[in-house]
Amino acid sequence: MFTLAEENYLKAIFHLEHESAGDVSTNAIAESMDTKPSSVTDMIQKLAEKKLLVYKRYKGAQLSDTGRKVAINVIRKHRLWEVFLVEKLNFHWDEVHEIAEQLEHIQSEELITRLDKFLGSPDFDPHGDPIPDKHGVLKRTEKKLLSEIEKNQKGVCVGVKESSAEFLQYLDKKKISIGTKIKVLGKEFFDGSMIIQIGNDQFFISNKIAENLYVQTQE
């Protein structure tokens, strides 16, 4: 249906639309896709002709409803494959992105339907990002940074803000992953550091960590 390049552009534009309001600039797309602005102009003009986005010269791009649908479907596939790689093939959550970037372009509705079922229709990927359902509907999560949680409150780890390999490896060492339940036992005012409890273990974490970890607070 759509080429690999087209799908990647739509996906990138979708993500950029959610990072800041308004139209997405040519330069922003170029930077996020590690390509040149002139190449981006070429492509968004083609995508505009195909009605996958709305484009005005010098004014940036904005996904159309159909364009958004395509983007969300690619993201759904990406995240489902990530679950597969981590849950079934025992990859670490910091190893799966590149492979999922390839798998997300496999064309077969039936495949994704069955994969979803096989995985138990997960709502979140291994990084805690929500997986859109068949109709593109995302489970809305009220996720906060761990640093925003008050003393004695609990939360479930649902993702990370900055996903550098070093940070993910730190979390791995501390046995923190998606679904890990965290309770804030104490919070230091002057530097934002915390004492937290995971299972029966209690330990200290710095503000830098707490500001990069998303948790979902229990209603």
Add this chain to the structure above:
Amino acid sequence: MFTLAEENYLKAIFHLEHESAGDVSTNAIAESMDTKPSSVTDMIQKLAEKKLLVYKRYKGAQLSDTGRKVAINVIRKHRLWEVFLVEKLNFHWDEVHEIAEQLEHIQSEELITRLDKFLGSPDFDPHGDPIPDKHGVLKRTEKKLLSEIEKNQKGVCVGVKESSAEFLQYLDKKKISIGTKIKVLGKEFFDGSMIIQIGNDQFFISNKIAENLYVQTQE
């Protein structure tokens, strides 16, 4: 490492080399890949420059050792994914080819190592074709056509010769699939038809069926 087109050419040439002896002709490749001979000439010249095959003008092509290694690796991936689709996602064996054609090009050694392990290192794909191991070694099967089996001999169904959707569906209806044990109870001389036993059921099959079903006779 290699492009999608390159991998497909190498795979096609590998299969053609096993269908008949000698160099593989330009026309044969073109036909098997549903493309034009001139396109094939272009590509095999490029592949020859990359030392993936040996090519002499007007004399056809022949895979080099490295070319064969690449082809076998693609076939390994294709067949492992077919096992995954049938065993884990419950696809029918006549639905998986197209999807596996896409999945076979996913680039990640680690992925295939883990997929193989996850599937229990299968020796055969759902069509009964052998799956090359990590080093490209194929389990040698002494497979015969069912029509070649003598009365009172037994065999295990390992594959089909012509895999048209109609034929595969016929087999499905008769509950014949890979691993099915078949015993020849009687053989009619003049038309080659047979009475066979599968489990506790006995039934009649025509020569046309018997000539399209591969079985492995027990040593």
Add this chain to the structure above:
DNA sequence: TTTTATTTTTAGACAAGACTAAAATAAATC
């Protein structure tokens, strides 16, 4: 051994998707 037919290759063109260099537009500064 010519002639004819078939196969294969070359030459030239095209689409997708990228690039560089230069021009056009918009934003920022004086």
Add this chain to the structure above:
DNA sequence: GATTTATTTTAGTCTTGTCTAAAAATAAAA
């Protein structure tokens, strides 16, 4: 408001992989 700076677009080129049409080599037939 004029000018400098940054962003975006155009024009032209390149690579990959394909095609058509025509030429060249091989194989088959007379």
